[in-house]
Amino acid sequence: MGQPLNVGIVGCGAISAQYLTTIDRLPQLRLVAVADLDLDRAREAVRPYAGVEVMGVAELMADPRVEVVLNLTVPAAHADVALLAIAAGKDVYCEKPLAATGADARGVLAAAQAAGVRVGCAPDTVLGTGTQTARQAIDDGLVGRPVAATAMMVTPGHERWHPNPDFYYVPGGGPLLDMGPYYVSSLVTLLGPVASVIGAASRTRSKRTIGSGPRQGEEIPVTVDTHVTGVLVHESGALSTLVMSFDAVATKAPNIEIHGERGSLVVPDPNRFDGDVLLTRLGEKEARALPVSAGYAEAGRGVGLIDFAGGDGAGGEPRAGGSLALHVLDVMESLLSAAHSGRALDVETTCERPAAVALGNPATQD
CATH class of the missing domain: 3.40.50.720 (NAD(P)-binding Rossmann-like Domain)
Incomplete structure (x- = not known):
């Protein structure tokens, strides 16, 4: 190289x-x-x-x-x-x-x-073995034609642990803009770009109290929606239901599930690079973990820079690229606009589904 x-x-x-x-x-x-x-x-x-x-x-x-x-x-x-x-x-x-x-x-x-x-x-977490193994399963037809997905992130708020959480509660933050990129990027990687959205949103409190660090006990204003839910209509016709919340306490729902005509996948946390992909086929009673089959092994934040350094995306659009990031941001902004207007809205941008990542460990490659 x-x-x-x-x-x-x-x-x-x-x-x-x-x-x-x-x-x-x-x-x-x-x-x-x-x-x-x-x-x-x-x-x-x-x-x-x-x-x-x-x-x-x-x-x-x-x-x-x-x-x-x-x-x-x-x-x-x-x-x-x-x-x-x-x-x-x-x-x-x-x-x-x-x-x-x-x-x-x-x-x-x-x-x-x-x-x-x-x-x-970012996020380049979608390049890890978790999301990429799930993508390989979809591409190999293990769930049949994908028809739906669910994506859920629930937490009572980052101010409980972050010493300077102000930016989470101003424009550019909130649960959707902060955590949504992981989930929407994963959904686009798995199911392709989004054509339109339907949404609803709320905020439970006008202030948040910092829970740690030198500013512990200080109140900060909330100027963004802190619970957002909606449906993403993919160009393929698949429907993804999204829930992003800084207001709820916990959930037992998987971070992401993909449902096809012949099976369903549990996809690992898109904020991580790895994790088990669980497949339940039509007629089977138990889910089984799929062997790791794709993605960067032992990856960490910054692995997306490999495409800049002469990886598979050299000379062209990186997998964790600008057009994908713009489309993800457009999806999220459109979802918030749909929530406030009460109407379904088209997403103006689109992007190519990023290229798959073959299984390998970038730390041992040169």
Whole structure:
């Protein structure tokens, strides 16, 4: 594969630790620089990693060594940082969502196309063995023609554990924009793009109380819907029922189920890379775990950068790519608009179903 891809990270908050671990493990990637508004936080984040420079954002964008900017800022800053990277002629890979609004996301993709650079976006959990083994089962016809899916995420709210949860309760956050990308990306990977949506939404409280850290006990305002439910009508005709909540306590429902004419699949948590895929065939009483058959083994956040480094998506749209991220964001925004209008709405964008991932361990490939 030649030389590793040089990565520069902007944003060294809590999620950066997972990306740093992945980049350090993958021979296809090399971290050369990090930037953050808090330089002390940046220095602490990369302290275990030798040879990584800490610098300002403008300096990182100008650094000729940096080939791809990994954008780990808060959602409200995703578009601005991505546009800086694109203006500097660099590929960019964003934490989800691609931008706080669909309009901003469209601007990012238009700028990237004009500049001839590539855009990728989390979640890349769909590239792991869990979702990819489920996709392989669907593609092999083990459930027959898919007709429906359910996707459910229920939690009483991230403020219980996150010391600075403000961004979860402003535009760009909420259960749908925060956790929905994992679920909708998985549904599109499994069943293809979405044509239209029907939705309903609510919020139970106007304030939330921080439950940990130095701000424990502080109240923060809630300006987004905190329980969203709806139906996604896929272009294939399959119907996915989605429930995303920061208001409920718990559920025993699987994260995702796929139902076909000849069988049903339990799909692992789309916020994880692995997990058992359970198949129940028509006429069978018990589910059985399928052997792992596809996806990146032992993967972690950041594995989506492999396509930038010369993986199977080299030179074209990465699997965790910008068009998929825009479509997922469009689906979610359309669902919220449908919930507020009380009408079914068409989804304006579409995308190609991302290419499948063959079974392999990227940490042992070079």
